[in-house]
Amino acid sequence: MVNSTTDRRTFIRAVVVTLSGAFLLVAGAADKIFRFFFGPRLSRQDESKLMKARLQRLKEAETQRALDLERQESDYILVAALSQLSPSEGKYFIDYEMRPALAFLGSDGLPNLLSAKCTHLGCTVGNIAEEGKILCPCHISYFDIKSGQPNLGSPAKLPLPHVAWVLKNRSGEIVAMRTSDGETHGTTSGAALNDCDVYISKSEVQSLS
């Protein structure tokens, strides 16, 4: 039976109880709320640690921005010194289209550059080559670093495309190069390669000149 007086009484009572509950909650947490807005006061040590971390992130961002600018302005981007490349541990770099890519040392002693953007769903492929294969961890695709081809049965069906490179010596002359279809030109062995750096170029270099 609906009885409007008891109804009203229960209602008012319940509202009062709820409001007092909310009030107690706020009162109990008041010092926390105050301290939240006031902000933490760190010890000197913690403060320095934090500042160092901030500076560190800023430096990383600086490197990144410098790379962005380089990509925008220069016709060549330095990937690494040839002597730094390894056959089993790839070095990550970002290509002109801002996609991740990997640089290995091929068995011919020349750079082997390939895209690191998985042809399945675009995760970044790992850089450790075991038995000549790198792994995309997202859905387990192995890619052969020499051919770029995925293993049979991998979710990825297309090969990782190779990236063209040029080798320049200390005086900035192009010593050797490879086009994206895999043709190599120039001096490909000997002492001439000793001090060379690996670059990628903005527009494909077609021939040595």
Next chain:
Amino acid sequence: MRSPILSFLATRVPLDKLGVRSMMEHKSVPVHSLSWGYYTGGLTMLFLVIQIATGLLLLFYYQPTVTDANLSVEYITNNVSTGALLRNMHTWSSSAMVLFALIHLLATFAMKAFDKPRELTWLSGVCLLIVTFAFAFTGYLLPWNQLAVNATKVVFQAIDAVGQYLPGSLAQLPHFLRETFQGEAALGQSTLSRFYALHVVILPFALTAILAFHLIAVQLHGMSQGVDKPSERTEKFVPIFFLKDLSVWTSAFLILAVVSLTVPFDSFLSFPLLRPYNALQATPPGIKPEWYFYFLYYPLELLPFWLVLLGTFVAVSLLVLAPWIFRSTSRRTLQVMALCASAYLFTITVFGQQIYDLLKKQ
């Protein structure tokens, strides 16, 4: 002579009923086996209020730049008074909000609450659910860790892939959308700024406006009957049902508070996932979206892309056109459909990984 558009609107948005008398005094809630469905909307709203409160507080310390975002989130967690609790609450309650928005949709579907004259209420509800998902997706990127950025990349890639299935010049649309939201050649500061703007300004405005319409429409029409045979018993909304609402909200808040105090939301994530994002690193293994995207994620992993796309298109069309498609369907049938949908959502969300392993082993 009234125009058909005007009379359509007049029955759907009967503003002449606007007033304390008809909205408060005469509103009543039917009592029947599905009555619990009437709580789900209020619960979703409770979690929204918690999101707004905790989100506004997080804004005091969060810094939306690629250099500082991750560090500021760490600072909130480690240094700010009750910062860890706030973050934890914001994340747990976002899960709860999505969960209850889904349950609310299924319950109202089963109760045929979209039937005339409540079509617009239903449509605004579908929009609210989509906005809620957009909230969760954009918020996810803000801590700028490996998990966040890589997961967002994968979603962008999937959006790009939709293009190849669209006809003619439409094929460019997904690509264009992706570039717009990404803002620069790779995921970077522009992306973070855009997601931030969406998450803390644009989506809140959108949600508030749609929710206002949704609530007014609910008030104007009163509660729908919910079952095929209208029940004899009803409860007055004020005060009886409102009191019950209050006690449900209090219990929900209590549960949320206990969970947020005791279970860090990231305790289920393996370590490298939460390191700051680094463009020069492999995608860490084990990246997965939040549980509330599993219903889309596992099918994407297991089925051909076009099939999932088609399924999504059909499902969204069904939701949008439900008031017209199911006009003469009985509530019994709708209940069965809602049950089937729930069974699918439950199975794929809870056992998705097992199903994936089972199918992939063969």
